[in-house]
Amino acid sequence: MTAGRNPKRLALALAASALVAMAVFLSIPLRLDMAGFLPQGHNAATQFLLREVRGGVAASLITVGIEGAPDTELARISRQMQATLSQDPRFLLVLNGSFSLDDSPKMRDLLFEHRYQMAPDAAVRDFSPQALTKGFEQVWDGLQSSAEPVVAAFALRDPTGAFWNVMRGLQPDVHARLQQGVWFASDTHRALMLLRTQAAGMDLAAQRLAQDAVRAAFAKAGPGNARLLLSGPAVFAVQSAHDMRHDIEMMSVISTLLVVAVLYWRFRSLWVLAAIGVPFLLSLSIAMVVVRLLFGYVHGIAFGFGMTMLGVSLDYPVLLIGHRDRGEGPQATLRRIGPSLRLAVTTAILGLTGMVLCGLPGLVQLGVFSAVGLLSAACVTLFLMPSLIVAADLAPSVSGPSAPLARAELFRRWRWVCLAPVVGAIAVLVWRPLVAEKDLTALSPISASARSLDMALRRELGAPDSAHVIVVHAPSAQAVLEREEALAPVFAKLVQQKTLVGVEDAVHILPSVQQQHINVQALPDAATLAARVAQQQAGLPFKQDAFDLFVADVAKARTLPAVTPPDLAGTPLAMALAPLLFERPDGWWGMILPGAVSDFPAVQAALAGQPDLMALDLNHEINALTAHHTALTLKWTAVGSVLAFLVLVFGLRDVRRLARVVCTVGATLLVLLAFLALRGAPVSLVHIVSLQFVLGIGLDYALFFARPQLDAAERARTIRTLLTCNVMTVLAFGLLGFCHTALLREIGVTVACGAFLFMLFSFILAGQYAPSAATDGT
Numbered sequence: 215m216t217a218g219r220n221p222k223r224l225a226l227a228l229a230a231s232a233l234v235a236m237a238v239f240l241s242i243p244l245r246l247d248m249a250g251f252l253p254q255g256h257n258a259a260t261q262f263l264l265r266e267v268r269g270g271v272a273a274s275l276i277t278v279g280i281e282g283a284p285d286t287e288l289a290r291i292s293r294q295m296q297a298t299l300s301q302d303p304r305f306l307l308v309l310n311g312s313f314s315l316d317d318s319p320k321m322r323d324l325l326f327e328h329r330y331q332m333a334p335d336a337a338v339r340d341f342s343p344q345a346l347t348k349g350f351e352q353v354w355d356g357l358q359s360s361a362e363p364v365v366a367a368f369a370l371r372d373p374t375g376a377f378w379n380v381m382r383g384l385q386p387d388v389h390a391r392l393q394q395g396v397w398f399a400s401d402t403h404r405a406l407m408l409l410r411t412q413a414a415g416m417d418l419a420a421q422r423l424a425q426d427a428v429r430a431a432f433a434k435a436g437p438g439n440a441r442l443l444l445s446g447p448a449v450f451a452v453q454s455a456h457d458m459r460h461d462i463e464m465m466s467v468i469s470t471l472l473v474v475a476v477l478y479w480r481f482r483s484l485w486v487l488a489a490i491g492v493p494f495l496l497s498l499s500i501a502m503v504v505v506r507l508l509f510g511y512v513h514g515i516a517f518g519f520g521m522t523m524l525g526v527s528l529d530y531p532v533l534l535i536g537h538r539d540r541g542e543g544p545q546a547t548l549r550r551i552g553p554s555l556r557l558a559v560t561t562a563i564l565g566l567t568g569m570v571l572c573g574l575p576g577l578v579q580l581g582v583f584s585a586v587g588l589l590s591a592a593c594v595t596l597f598l599m600p601s602l603i604v605a606a607d608l609a610p611s612v613s614g615p616s617a618p619l620a621r622a623e624l625f626r627r628w629r630w631v632c633l634a635p636v637v638g639a640i641a642v643l644v645w646r647p648l649v650a651e652k653d654l655t656a657l658s659p660i661s662a663s664a665r666s667l668d669m670a671l672r673r674e675l676g677a678p679d680s681a682h683v684i685v686v687h688a689p690s691a692q693a694v695l696e697r698e699e700a701l702a703p704v705f706a707k708l709v710q711q712k713t714l715v716g717v718e719d720a721v722h723i724l725p726s727v728q729q730q731h732i733n734v735q736a737l738p739d740a741a742t743l744a745a746r747v748a749q750q751q752a753g754l755p756f757k758q759d760a761f762d763l764f765v766a767d768v769a770k771a772r773t774l775p776a777v778t779p780p781d782l783a784g785t786p787l788a789m790a791l792a793p794l795l796f797e798r799p800d801g802w803w804g805m806i807l808p809g810a811v812s813d814f815p816a817v818q819a820a821l822a823g824q825p826d827l828m829a830l831d832l833n834h835e836i837n838a839l840t841a842h843h844t845a846l847t848l849k850w851t852a853v854g855s856v857l858a859f860l861v862l863v864f865g866l867r868d869v870r871r872l873a874r875v876v877c878t879v880g881a882t883l884l885v886l887l888a889f890l891a892l893r894g895a896p897v898s899l900v901h902i903v904s905l906q907f908v909l910g911i912g913l914d915y916a917l918f919f920a921r922p923q924l925d926a927a928e929r930a931r932t933i934r935t936l937l938t939c940n941v942m943t944v945l946a947f948g949l950l951g952f953c954h955t956a957l958l959r960e961i962g963v964t965v966a967c968g969a970f971l972f973m974l975f976s977f978i979l980a981g982q983y984a985p986s987a988a989t990d991g992t
Contacts, residue, residue: 221485221606227598228488231495238499244462245511274421277671278407278428279399279443287440288405289394294435295428296396299409302431304424307410307789311397321785326368329376330737330771331730334383334722338376339736341743341768346750349373350761354754371763383722384787399674404443406675410789411448418455421448445668453664457954458514465949472945473528480938481535482611489608490531493599497527497590504586509579515958516579527591529914529939530555534595536935537928540609548600550928554921557865558914559592564861565910567854569903572847576957577903584907610934615926619933622977629978636881639888646891650844651898661956682814684717684806687826691779691795694804695726697827701806704820713817715810720795723787727776740769840899847902854906858913871920878916878980879909882971889967900957904964911943911965912972919981929982940973 278295280288292310299308325332330339337345353369368377391398397406409428413420425444432442477487505512533555538547548555569581686701688694698721705717725733738746747761779795782788794805811817818829859876866872883905890897915936923929947969950962 221488224485224489224492224602224606227492227602228495231492231499235495235499238502242502242506242512244514244517274411274413274448276409276411276425276428276444276446276448277668277675278409279445279667279671279674280405280407280432280437281403281441281443283438283440285393285398285403285405287438288398288403289396291432291435291437291440292396292405292407295407295431298431298434299428302427304412304420304427305409306412307786308407309397309409309786310405310407311392311395321782321787324777324781324785325380326372326377327767328730328771328774328777329372329380330768331733331774331776332725333376333379333733334725335379336733336736338374338379339733340374341738341746343746343750345374346746349375350750350754350756354756370760371767373761373764384790397675402674404674406671408675418452422452425449425452443667443671445664445671450664450668454955455514461953461955461958462514462517465953469946469949472949473942476938476941476945477528477532480532480610480934481608483608485606486535486608489535489599489603489606490528492602493531493591493594494528496594497587500590501583501587505579505583508582509575512583513576513579515576515955516583527587528942530559530592530595531599532939532942533914533918533935534599535603535608536610536938537931538603538609539613540607542609543604545600548596551918551921552596553865554917555592555596557861558917559588560861560865561858561913561917562588562910564854564858565906565908565913566903567857568847568851568906571850572899572903573843574899577899581903588910610931612934613927613931616930616934619930620926622933623929623981626978626981632881632975632978635885639884642888642891643884646894648887648891649896651840651896651901682808682811682817683830683832684808684817684821685828685830686804686806687801687828688804689801691797691802692727694795694802695721695724696728698804698806699726699729701821701824705808708817708820711816713811713813713820714808717806717808718794719806720791720804723791723794724777724779724782727778730776734772734774737768737772739772740765743768844899844902847899851902851906855909858909862913866920874920874980875913875916878972878975879912881975881979882912882968883909885971885975886964886968890964898960900960901964904961905968907961908965908968908972911969912976915940915972915976916980919976923982933977936973936976940969943969 280291280295283291296308296310299305333339350373352375353373356369369375372378391400398404399406411421411424413424425448428444429442474487477490478484481487502512502517505516533551534547537551563585566581566585569577570585572578572581686694686697688697698719702721705714708714709716721729737743744765747765751758751761779788779791782791794807796803808814808817814829814831818831821827821829862872862875866875886905886908890901918932918936921932923932944966947962948966950958951966953959953962
């Protein structure tokens with residue numbers, strides 16, 4: 215340590231900053247589920263859809279595939295897994311195609327007792343002489359067959375087959391083939407299962423345990439070479455959280471090591487690292503606190519993005535230390551670079567306008583986190599760091615003029631050469647115009663292969679067309695069921711027109727109370743029915759009292775209360791009904807899922823004018839939502855760009871400097887857009903906000919190169935310092951390119967490439983060719 219150097223204040227500041235950061239990190243947990251990244255929706259349709267994505271029943275479904283072994287072995291594994299998981303309280307529903315009425319005695323007894331209320335076919339309530347004669351003959355034929363035990367148990371009490379009519383109506387419409395008692399995909403050697411968990415889909419801890427239980431049940435079954443496939447919203451949520459945590463840990467460690475290595479190589483001083491750590495720790499802590507106060511939580515992606523700010527928010531203290539000469543007073547350096555630094559901070563924050571105001575909560579949080587972090591780092595650099603740096607007498611280890619850098623500056627003679635990449639970029643954009651991304655899955659952390667597997671499993675299980683849904687809203691469950699029953703003639707006409715092949719709705723499982731009352735009103739009284747039975751039974755080989763229980767059941771059915779959703783609790787029917795009929799804070803909702811729709815506009819036209827009903831084309835609604843937020847982003851990006859330009863005009867007050875900066879920005883953005891076009895990927899909201907972030911970062915370089923500099927030594931300091939800043943930014947954001955999370959990956963690639971291009975064009979176009987004796991204006 216040289217004489218006069220006193221780093222104690224710096225050490226205390228670093229310790230205090232570390233304590234603040236530790237307290238903040240320990241007290242503010244990170245949220246890792248993707249529900250926190252979804253928007254609220256811009257209309258009733260998208261609000262409903264996104265709410266159900268976050269917490270609907272569908273979010274707790276897990277689809278299972280078992281493959282890689284002979285079918286006999288796959289069936290055995292499926293049955294054993296079903297037996298194991300059915301005993302696990304973490305699962306409400308475990309389906310694999312194997313079902314016996316004895317598996318759910320409560321459901322069997324409930325449906326048998328209320329069969330005349332719930333049977334969809336009116337013919338089973340026809341007790342005319344002709345219908346009874348036909349029914350009795352079928353019962354006698356059944357008693358002579360191998361099914362005699364079943365006939366004796368049910369048919370004598372139900373000669374018209376009401377119970378079996380109810381059961382047939384409840385059979386799931388699956389495309390899977392039933393083989394060896396379990397579901398198999400129709401076109402592959404893959405056994406299938408469908409699970410529903412007790413926990414909500416976004417309860418990541420509980421979902422992780424449930425999925426571990428599935429894997430444990432698979433291992434317990436002795437799978438040999440068989441493979442287990444899991445998919446569904448809950449699986450995606452857990453995997454996304456795992457990938458996100460991995461990304462955060464990777465970025466935290468590797469970006470710190472990279473930046474520390476770059477800074478030590480540049481300054482050769484651990485005290486410089488300590489000094490730069492103060493604004494970073496404080497800015498990261500302040501950003502987390504502000505985001506927590508504004509949003510109620512800090513998302514893992516926002517924190518991960520904040521960690522990459524290690525290469526950006528550090529620019530400000532690096533610029534301060536990098537431009538200082540040893541022995542220089544606390545304000546001397548700021549007088550030279552202060553105006554450019556303030557201008558750079560202002561334009562960088564304005565560069566985040568599109569992100570902050572795009573309307574997507576996840577991107578808004580990223581923008582706020584970044585803006586607060588940059589502003590905090592700048593304030594600490596401008597108001598706290600000068601005295602600490604001077605007290606420790608920190609400055610670059612290498613300073614003064616540099617012959618190699620002076621020779622590099624000679625390239626500015628050929629600034630016109632930059633026209634070549636610009637013209638090439640324009641040609642690329644004409645040849646391969648940018649295509650806008652219209653799908654919000656561009657923001658999804660789910661890989662294309664995982665989405666493909668999910669679609670395959672859903673198709674094999676025969677899940678209804680997920681692209682279309684009809685939603686009924688009413689104040690009560692019964693009102694929803696009545697509305698769905700009233701729509702039955704409309705759907706029947708659409709089926710007749712071959713517009714669709716059918717629908718799946720709640721009334722196929724549970725008729726409304728009103729319909730159940732209508733059904734039992736068709737039943738004759740006990741005396742009338744007894745007389746008809748005695749008359750039609752004559753001449754048939756039945757005992758005289760063979761159908762007494764049938765008469766008693768019909769008489770009882772006339773007085774039974776209607777079945778309502780609470781009566782189904784604890785049965786598989788409750789699980790089947792839950793996705794189709796559910797209560798939310800704003801009332802009850804019914805989901806009607808059309809099958810094999812050939813002309814959805816015709817469906818919408820047939821349902822037009824129906825109150826409290828939405829016929830939704832999910833692809834259209836998602837595209838509309840994407841277009842809405844893209845328009846918001848572009849609008850505020852334009853506003854931010856105009857404001858940044860006005861700030862430059864006011865701050866620079868020099869037409870030539872302004873022209874050099876604007877040319878740098880234009881050349882960089884054109885070449886970067888051409889790079890994105892050559893990648894072939896559609897340009898999404900992520901790219902738009904990344905471009906604006908690039909603009910904010912790159913203006914730092916252009917402004918510092920364009921500022922009037924005293925001499926060759928000052929120009930050399932600027933080049934060295936900006937190279938240091940650029941290397942940190944490119945490394946920090948380039949690291950994001952290796953993330954599992956698609957959103958962070960796209961931001962990383964775009965910003966890293968943009969920062970490199972900005973450095974290159976700023977050096978050539980914005981930098982001074984001839985030395986200037988001017989100072990950096992006031």
